Amino acid sequence: MDLSRIGQFDKLVGKIFSANKIERILLINPPDIDKTSFNFPSAHRGRNMNYSPYGLGLLSSQLDSIKVENKILNLNHQILSEAARCGEEGDFNFASITQANIDEAITGLNPDLIAITCMFSQTHQSLVDVISQVKWRFGGPIAIGGVHVTGAMSDPATKSKFLYDVKGVNFIFLNEAEVSFREFVKYINSVGDKESLSQFVALNEDSFIEFKNRSTPNGDDLNTIPNHKKMESGELAKVGKIGGFFSLLPKEARLSTVLSNRGCRAQCTFCSVRNFNGVGVRRRTVASVIDELKILKFEHGINHVMWLDDDFLYNKREALTLFNEMVKQNLNITWDNTNGVIAASCTAELMNAAADAGCIGLTIGMESGNRDVLRKIRKPGTVENFLRAAEVLNKIQQINARVFLMIGFPHETFSQIKDTIDVSLAMDLDWYNVTILQPLPNTTIFDQMLSDGLIGDIEFSEMGYNSGTHGKKTNKSGTSVDPLSIDFQDAFRDKKPEDIPDKKELDNIWAYMNYHLNFKKLFLEKRRPKLLQQYKYIRNIAELVAPNNAFAIYFASFLHNQLNKNVDNKLLQQFINASENNSYWKKRCQEFGLDEAHIRLQKYPNETSLRI
Ligand code: SF4
Incomplete structure (x- = not known):
């Protein structure tokens, strides 16, 4: 342990926390999108996403375990609730709503520390706005963390811009931070150990005090159930959407999210999961997952869950045990895997058990149907895997089976994209979510493209959701772009197979794929x-x-x-x-x-x- 670093940190803590104690913490989830990009009509129709602040729920449970009072302020939910209530866009004032909620929460709790999360790069400006609203009302210390924060801080190309934008925050937590945050609070409260300080950066005027060692959640920490009560998990689906399969459910269905496995066995070059969660997959016990499902069902009235996992079917035996237990416990909950599963895991045995346990939808992460592209992006799948998984899923009609496709990889040609279309048509699954690559910081492809001069000025707000939950083409408001509003008739006409499509051509191909893979083939569907x-x-x-x-x-x-x-x-x-x-x-x-x-x-x- 570097004692001079600890000494500097102690001095900083003494300066920032006047009583050298943290008794109350306010945890804030910013709106998914900032006020200039917010789409009121879409939010008013209840169309915007309203995921539970799962990471904050885990922090809350960890803080409860050390008896530190805490409250979750979910500003995304507050904004969507107001948009649903408000009849006229002219009467809706985004900034006043967020400021009023922040003021009220600060007055009610009188926190010693405020911690703000940020998951998506598209939420960057919203994070910056919330920091400034908090600072306007609160003179105490501010911490930030989450997937976007980790990605932006971990990539040298984005770090200084990010630090400039979030000027004024005191602590930046990296990666999965519930254990490091708990240990940080314990240390400041003089019940922790300096050896446990990890995974954060303390900002001291113009210098950093960095604690680089990791405290990745494992064992009991991994099995911790987030505080669904403070997350208001039973309320979220009333004013927004959760996951990609909500339209298949009755309007009154209550949806929430659950995380069982963390991490992914693969390392796709466009995905930040491995850099955020670390190597491999860590599993919760089946018993703790079942306990969480029971809490959601019996205490919050939830009857459908979306798994947040990035590699849900990682361990076949454990997955079968979970599915069998869900049936045995008679939970009567349906579920989906919007985030994507690995095709090789979609065996007949596992998919039939999934259907018996309530699966109504899942998405296969395929991205490309071209072998060279698959190899270059290190996708864990082959054309044979994709076709085999499709054969299995086509026999289980209860499961709405979709596929993630991605186009616009560096040097990807028209002919390679055609391969993707051909394999997709041969798979004949239900829907294809096509995305144009938008590289995210903290990914291999981002660094490759940066060094090849393929990335210009870095604009966090322009970065798309390229993996997991938001693996589809979205605009800045977070709503889907109209897939057929682009004139795509000549997307492939007169193009040389070996040419690489430019940005406009990619837009045309994107629309072409949406029409031919999704809409047009509906004329052939006969299965009720x-x-x-x-x-x-x-x-x-x-x-x-x-x-x-x-x-x-x-x-x-x-x-x-x-x-x-x-x-x-x-x-x-x-x-x-x-x-x-x-x-x-x-x-x-x-x-x-x-x-x-x-x-x-x-x-x-x-x-x-x-x-x-
Ligand atoms: S894209 Fe999916 S399969 Fe690939 S690393 Fe990310 S989570 Fe894993």
Whole structure:
């Protein structure tokens, strides 16, 4: 232990914590997006994501264990609740809502320390805004942490810009920080050990005091159940969405999230999971996961969970034990794995057990169908794995099976992207979430692209969600971009296979893939459970995500007709409004041969008779 560093730290603590004690801590989750990018109509419709602040819930449980009073202020939930309540956008004042909530929480708790988390790079500006609102009202110390904070601090290319943006914070916690944060608080309260100080940086005017050793949660710490009461887990789905499969559930369903495994066996070059969680996978006991599911079910009324795991099926035996136990305990909870599973783990035995245990949806992380690209990005999968997993999942109709695809890898050619399309078509799964690569700090691909001169100015707010929860194309408001609003007819026409698409061409290919892999093949679907899943999913797009999207309305009408053999007049009218009153959609519908007469007369074209 470096004693001069400890001495400096003690001196700093004496200066910052006047009573040399931390008795109360306020934990803050900022809004997912800052006020300039916030999409009020989408939030008002209840369309924005409202995940539980799981990391803060874990911190809260650790603080409870050492009897330090704490409160979670979930500003994302507060903003979405106000947006749902507020009738007019003009009456909605984002900054006043966050400031009022911060003021009230500070007055109520009188904290000795405020800790703010930040998971996504797209939340960066929101984090910066919340820090400044907290500082306006609170003169005490501020700590920050989370995935984005760790990524930005760990990459030399982003560290100084990040530190400039968060000027004024006193402590920066890195990686999974619930143990290091607990030990930090214990040390300041004179009940801890200086040897346990780890994984944080204390900012002392213009210098740093760094504690680089890791305290990765294991054993009992890993089995700790987050404080769902303080996280308000039963309330979140009332004003926002959780995961990618909510549209398949009844409107009154109550959703939450659970984390069983931490880390991932793989090391894909575009993903920050390994750098954040460390090498390999750490597993909770099945008993502690079941205990958490029971708390969610019986204390918070939750009937659907999304697993937050990055490698949920890592250990086949443990996964089977968990599924069997869920059945045995008669939990009657459905679940999904939005974040993605590794194709090689999707065996018939495991997938059938998953379905028996309530699985309604999962996403396979595939990214590419080209062998060279898969090798370069170190994806743990082969074309054979993907096809085998698809064969298994196509036999279990209860599970809505989706696939993550990514395009725009450095030097990826038109022909390699075509391979991805061909393999996807051969897999014939339910939906393909296509993303254009946006490299994140603290990933191998970010560093490679930086040294190749492929990354210009660093703008945190422009960085997309490229793994896990948000593995889909999103705009700054966090809502999905309309997949068919780009003119993509010539995406591959007259292109040389060996050429590398530019940014505009990638946008066209992205839209082309969405249409051909997702919408167009709906004309071929005959299986009733699948028709129902697709109908619910697309109706949700037509109602909540993009109510003016004539294509989504058309396909929702088609699927309604396949299921009910009649016309949904509400959708018919919505299609007429969208396609007649909007010159853009009018032209697109004419180009694609999508006509209101198909809906009215219940005579739809088949896939081959479509114009594109
Ligand atoms: S992208 Fe998925 S499979 Fe690859 S390292 Fe990240 S979590 Fe693991």
